[in-house]
Structures are given as structure tokens and as C-alpha cells.
Amino acid sequence: xxxxxxxxxxxxxxxxxxxxxxxxxxxxxxxxxxxxxxxxxxxxxxxxxxxxxxxxxxxxxxxxxxxxxxxxxxxxxxxxxxxxxxxxxxxxxxxxxxxxxxxxxxxxxxxxxxxxxxxxxxxxxxxxxxxxxxxxxxxxxxxxxxxxxxxxxxxxxxxxxxxxxxxxxxxxxxxxxxxxxxxxxxxxxxxxxxxxxxxxxxxxxxxxxxxxxxxxxxxxxxxxxxxxxxxxxxxxxxxxxxxxxxxxxxxxxxxxxxxxxxxxxxxxxxxxxxxxxxxxxxxxxxxxxxxxxxxxxxxxxxxxxxxxxxxxxxxxxxxxxxxxxxxxxxxxxxxxxxxxxxxxxxxxxxxxxxxxxxxxxxxxxxxxxxxxxxxxxxxxxxxxxxxxxxxxxxxxxxxxxxxxxxxxxxxxxxxxxxxxxxxxxxx
RNA sequence: GUGGGUGUAGCUCAGUUGGUUAGAGCACCAGGUUGUGGCCCUGGGGGUCGAGGGUUCAAGCCCCUUCACUCACCCCA
Numbered sequence: 001x002x003x004x005x006x007x008x009x010x011x012x013x014x015x016x017x018x019x020x021x022x023x024x025x026x027x028x029x030x031x032x033x034x035x036x037x038x039x040x041x042x043x044x045x046x047x048x049x050x051x052x053x054x055x056x057x058x059x060x061x062x063x064x065x066x067x068x069x070x071x072x073x074x075x076x077x078x079x080x081x082x083x084x085x086x087x088x089x090x091x092x093x094x095x096x097x098x099x100x101x102x103x104x105x106x107x108x109x110x111x112x113x114x115x116x117x118x119x120x121x122x123x124x125x126x127x128x129x130x131x132x133x134x135x136x137x138x139x140x141x142x143x144x145x146x147x148x149x150x151x152x153x154x155x156x157x158x159x160x161x162x163x164x165x166x167x168x169x170x171x172x173x174x175x176x177x178x179x180x181x182x183x184x185x186x187x188x189x190x191x192x193x194x195x196x197x198x199x200x201x202x203x204x205x206x207x208x209x210x211x212x213x214x215x216x217x218x219x220x221x222x223x224x225x226x227x228x229x230x231x232x233x234x235x236x237x238x239x240x241x242x243x244x245x246x247x248x249x250x251x252x253x254x255x256x257x258x259x260x261x262x263x264x265x266x267x268x269x270x271x272x273x274x275x276x277x278x279x280x281x282x283x284x285x286x287x288x289x290x291x292x293x294x295x296x297x298x299x300x301x302x303x304x305x306x307x308x309x310x311x312x313x314x315x316x317x318x319x320x321x322x323x324x325x326x327x328x329x330x331x332x333x334x335x336x337x338x339x340x341x342x343x344x345x346x347x348x349x350x351x352x353x354x355x356x357x358x359x360x361x362x363x364x365x366x367x368x369x370x371x372x373x374x375x376x377x378x379x380x381x382x383x384x385x386x387x388x389x390x391x392x393x394x395x396x397x398x399x400x401x402x403x404x405x406x407x408x409x410x411x412x413x414x415x416x417x418x419x420x421x422x423x424x425x426x427x
Numbered sequence: 428g429u430g431g432g433u434g435u436a437g438c439u440c441a442g443u444u445g446g447u448u449a450g451a452g453c454a455c456c457a458g459g460u461u462g463u464g465g466c467c468c469u470g471g472g473g474g475u476c477g478a479g480g481g482u483u484c485a486a487g488c489c490c491c492u493u494c495a496c497u498c499a500c501c502c503c504a
Contacts, residue, residue, distance in 0.1 A: 060502050127504060281504060308504030336462045367462045375464035
């Protein structure tokens with residue numbers, strides 16, 4: 001049809017949804033400030049290698065989902081598919097890490113992954129994320145999850161579930177993965193096609209398979225707990241105890257596996273139980289104690305998460321029984337003739353200079369048409385100005401909702417105090 | 428990358444076994460009320476029927492190709 005279209009999976013946003021976005025972002029900023037987080041903004045373009053090293057070479061994100069481009073000097077760049085690696089890069093590069101103090105940062109911005117779009121999944125999508133660097137103790141795991149939990153409540157999200165799991169330290173995870181490989185290998189021919197791949201590529205993922213038969217097979221699979229050392233077990237226990245202490249409901253999901261390579265120990269997801277279709281993770285994150293070092297920084301433990309703004313907005317939209325009523329101008333000036341038009345156009349300027357949302361039709365047309373328009377755009381008050389009113393410098397101000405009218409001088413200040421009388425503006 | 432569904436007016440959708448100028452509701456504009464909105468009445472504008480090809484005397488409808496959107500899988504926020 002039309003030749004001009006947005007790139008697939010990249011959506012335009014209009015006022016209707018942006019009012020929700022603004023509310024969401026504002027509440028997020030205020031909420032995170034309570035916890036002492038500062039904002040960080042990093043470029044959307046990064047060197048390709050950052051994510052290859054950060055996210056993991058074998059991950060789908062790196063293997064097939066990145067927008068890669070070549071700079072004019074031949075350097076391989078990409079649009080960031082996630083932000084944690086970039087935030088780490090920024091702090092390492094600018095020497096923001098210090099050995100003895102923690103660092104907390106949050107970000108809000110667009111990410112890019114070239115996947116097939118579906119409900120709650122776009123190629124350009126937006127995330128809110130937060131990271132804490134420098135503390136290995138589970139108090140951080142707890143605090144960040146509580147912060148996210150409370151943010152969701154603050155935003156009015158309902159029917160959410162916090163799912164948590166532990167993946168152990170890398171060595172523990174590797175030995176668990178190999179045990180899983182051994183276990184599932186004996187049923188190799190019974191596994192679904194995807195799981196046959198997973199057996200080679202990432203045995204942990206088999207635990208997450210949706211096929212009923214694979215689900216049956218995994219019932220007797222080895223459990224992660226048997227491969228964790230005492231300190232990892234203790235870490236997880238403290239996380240659970242801390243969440244309970246903060247009255248945050250959660251569910252331990254041993255099948256919960258995260259897709260990015262860098263996670264260690266605690267991982268979690270906030271799942272929407274209704275309203276999002278198949279892409280039901282609103283937020284996800286976990287601990288990544290090895291990432292900073294692997295990106296060339298000092299050995300620094302870290303914990304963080306990211307949340308999908310589109311998904312949150314979808315939920316908010318579905319949970320809202322009715323949208324906020326459209327708010328129009330405080331006053332619309334309607335003109336009846338040429339002299340009235342000149343007076344109205346001058347007056348509308350004066351009113352706007354006094355911070356009044358005033359409005360007048362751009363087109364020169366009938367009073368009736370202007371009135372209809374005033375009604376359509378939900379003008380709170382209307383004032384009809386013609387030659388007679390212009391010469392007397394007085395006109396009726398009518399409250400649209402009730403039809404009640406009072407006369408006012410055609411001077412900004414008088415109109416403003418009359419607006420207050422009608423309760424349209426507080427003086 | 429794989430599979431399903433859907434493409435007709437700005438929006439939501441009708442459109443018979445293929446039949447002549449393609450419809451409705453909503454929205455928009457004008458008039459009914461020579462200067463007052465909503466309700467009502469009358470009229471009006473607006474369509475390459477997603478695109479290309481084929482079959483046919485004749486295609487919105489049948490066939491092929493293609494594109495877009497959408498949902499799901501893989502994966503993920």
C-alpha cells in the first residue's frame with residue numbers, strides 16, 4: 001500500500017500511550033531515588049565486541065538477534081540489545097568503581113533485538129533497569145527485588161508473580177549442566193527437536209521446555225541444589241528469608257533459567273499471570289558477579305534487573321477499566337465576525353502568556369462549527385466574541401459542562417479570575 | 428528462522444453460487460437555528476477492495492506469486 005512505513009517491529013508512540021509512559025517513567029525515577037540510585041545514560045551504539053563478551057557468544061541475542069553495522073572506518077558496531085554490559089563498560093571506562101564503596105545506577109531507554117515481533121515483543125523496545133555494583137551480600141539481592149516489587153505495586157500492576165531461582169557459581173552451574181546432559185542423554189530420542197539442540201547447546205534450557213513429554217522426563221532430573229556448595233546454598237536461603245521479611249511473596253522455580261551467560265547465583269523474573277500472552281515476563285534479572293571483571297574491570301560483584309516498558313504499559317492499559325478523561329483547554333474563544341476574530345486571537349495570546357490553556361479555531365467558520373469543535377476537544381469554558389462584545393470589552397463566559405454563564409471583561413486578568421470562580425483554575 | 432490467522436473508507440466491519448455505478452455504523456464537513464456545543468433531521472466529501480499476475484464476456488469474491496500486519500514457536504524484557 002503505502003511506500004513509507006516504519007521499520008518492522010519499531011513502533012511509533014502517540015500521546016495516548018505516551019501519557020502512560022510519562023507517568024511510568026516519572027514514578028520510576030522518584031521511586032529509585034528513594035533507594036539512592038542515580039541515572040546513567042549510555043550510547044545506543046556500542047562496539048559489537050562488548051556484547052559478544054558481555055552477553056555471551058553462544059546466546060541467541062548475539063548469534064542472531066543483533067543489529068550489526070560497520071562504521072566508515074571498518075569498526076564493527078551494533079545497536080545495544082540490552083544495557084547491563086554497556087553500563088558496566090561505562091563505569092569501567094570512566095573509573096567509577098572504587099573498591100570500598102557500592103555504586104547504584106538505573107537507566108531508561110531503547111534496546112534493539114531483531115526477533116520476530118509478537119505481542120509484548122518488538123525489535124525496538126524500551127527497558128527500565130537498575131544495577132548495584134560492589135556488594136556480594138544477599139542484602140542487595142533482596143533490596144533490589146523489593147524495590148522492583150514495590151515499584152510494580154506503585155504503578156498499580158496486578159496479578160504479578162515473583163519467581164526466583166539460583167544458578168550457583170559458574171563452576172557449580174557447569175557441573176550441574178553436565179549432570180543434566182548425562183541424565184537427558186539416556187532419553188535423547190524421546191526429547192523434542194528443540195530439546196535435542198538444547199542438549200548440546202544449553203542443557204539447562206531443557207528444564208524450561210513447554211512440551212509435555214519433556215516436562216515428564218525432567219521430573220526425575222537432578223536438582224541444582226545438589227550441586228551447590230554451602231555458601232551458595234546459604235546465599236539463596238538468605239535471599240528467601242529477606243524477601244519474606246519484607247513481606248514480598250515469591251515462588252521458587254527450579255526451572256527458571258536465564259538466557260544471558262553472565263548470571264550467577266540469584267536469578268528472578270516478574271511474571272504477569274494475565275494480559276500479556278506468551279511474552280509474560282515483565283521484568284527479569286539477577287546477580288552477575290563475574291561480568292565486571294570479564295569486561296576488564298576490577299573484580300566486582302553486581303546485581304541488577306531490567307523491565308520491559310511496553311509490557312508494563314500493556315498491562316496498565318488492560319487493567320485500566322477506563323482511560324483518563326481527555327482534558328481540553330481551559331477556555332476556547334469563539335469569534336462571530338472579523339472584529340471578534342481579531343480580539344479573540346489577541347486575547348488567546350495574552351491568556352497563554354499568563355499560563356492559561358486557551359484556544360481558538362484556526363479556521364474562520366461559523367459560530368456553530370467553532371462551538372462543536374470546542375465541545376469535541378473538551379474545552380472547559382467557551383466565550384463568544386463579536387463586534388458587540390469587542391466594543392464593550394465584555395462577553396459571557398460559559399461553563400460547557402453545565403451551560404452556566406457569567407459576563408467578564410475581555411482582559412486576561414479578569415478572565416483568569418472568572419476561570420477561578422467557575423472552578424476551572426485554582427487562583 | 429518456522430507455523431497459523433487477517434488485509435474492503437480515517438476507525439470497526441458487511442459484501443450472496445463471480446454479474447454491471449462497492450455498502451453500513453462511527454468519525455469528519457455543511458445546512459436545518461442569518462451569533463452558542465451535546466440529542467435529532469437532511470445533505471456532502473472520502474476507496475488504486477494490500478500489491479502484481481492469471482482464469483473469465485465479467486473478479487472485492489476463483490487460482491498463483493508477493494508484501495504487510497498479527498498471534499504462536501525458537502528465544503526473550
